[in-house]
Amino acid sequence: SQTIHQWPATLVQPVGSPLSLECTVEGTSNPNLYWYRQAAGRGLQLLFYSVGIGQISSEVPQNLSASRPQDRQFILSSKKLLLSDSGFYLCAWSGDSYEQYFGPGTRLTVT
Amino acid sequence: GQQLNQSPQSMFIQEGEDVSMNCTSSSIFNTWLWYKQDPGEGPVLLIALYKAGELTSNGRLTAQFGITRKDSFLNISASIPSDVGIYFCAGPTSGTYKYIFGTGTRLKVLA
Numbered sequence: 001s002q003t004i005h006q007w008p009a010t011l012v013q014p015v016g017s018p019l020s021l022e023c024t025v026e027g028t029s030n031p032n033l034y035w036y037r038q039a040a041g042r043g044l045q046l047l048f049y050s051v052g053i054g055q056i057s058s059e060v061p062q063n064l065s066a067s068r069p070q071d072r073q074f075i076l077s078s079k080k081l082l083l084s085d086s087g088f089y090l091c092a093w094s095g096d097s098y099e100q101y102f103g104p105g106t107r108l109t110v111t
Numbered sequence: 112g113q114q115l116n117q118s119p120q121s122m123f124i125q126e127g128e129d130v131s132m133n134c135t136s137s138s139i140f141n142t143w144l145w146y147k148q149d150p151g152e153g154p155v156l157l158i159a160l161y162k163a164g165e166l167t168s169n170g171r172l173t174a175q176f177g178i179t180r181k182d183s184f185l186n187i188s189a190s191i192p193s194d195v196g197i198y199f200c201a202g203p204t205s206g207t208y209k210y211i212f213g214t215g216t217r218l219k220v221l222a
Contacts (some may be wrong), residue, residue: 032203090153094210099159103153105153
């Protein structure tokens, strides 16, 4: 069966510090991968998606970036965090069935 | 662009009652997905629908793919306290790998 992992689960970072969130998927090949951000009590905002290694599509201009160095690994990064980057970050994957599955999320607080 | 409107936005119900919520779009979807999100966790896929008119159940949950392909419905029978959470509808957009999410229905169950 397929599983999706995210780490860390929670993170507190000062403004201006770098960020690296990692997501890995097991049990499937060539998944489509996604990064979403969710503000408290709000819906899901798509940040990036990737349909293959090295292929990244950005949805929202911001100081975040994403990379896909391996087939089942998706990384969200920032060189300098802003207060507005605080939120709940979710990684997800989808395959041929169009069903999308989410990871457990990372709670980021920028102080 | 495509949008999904969910209603109601929130609802309080008594334990044991049945719950109905819906999701509508101005454009056609070929797949409808329903998720439940508990606080601090990633959304969990409850039901996936693939054909207009399809009715699919998952325990006490039943979802329907609207005939017009522009709406979907989720029903929960005999609600229990653990049904509390936010329910999202979603669907993949045509011609892209992106998914559109509804704004969510927040369900609170009174014991």
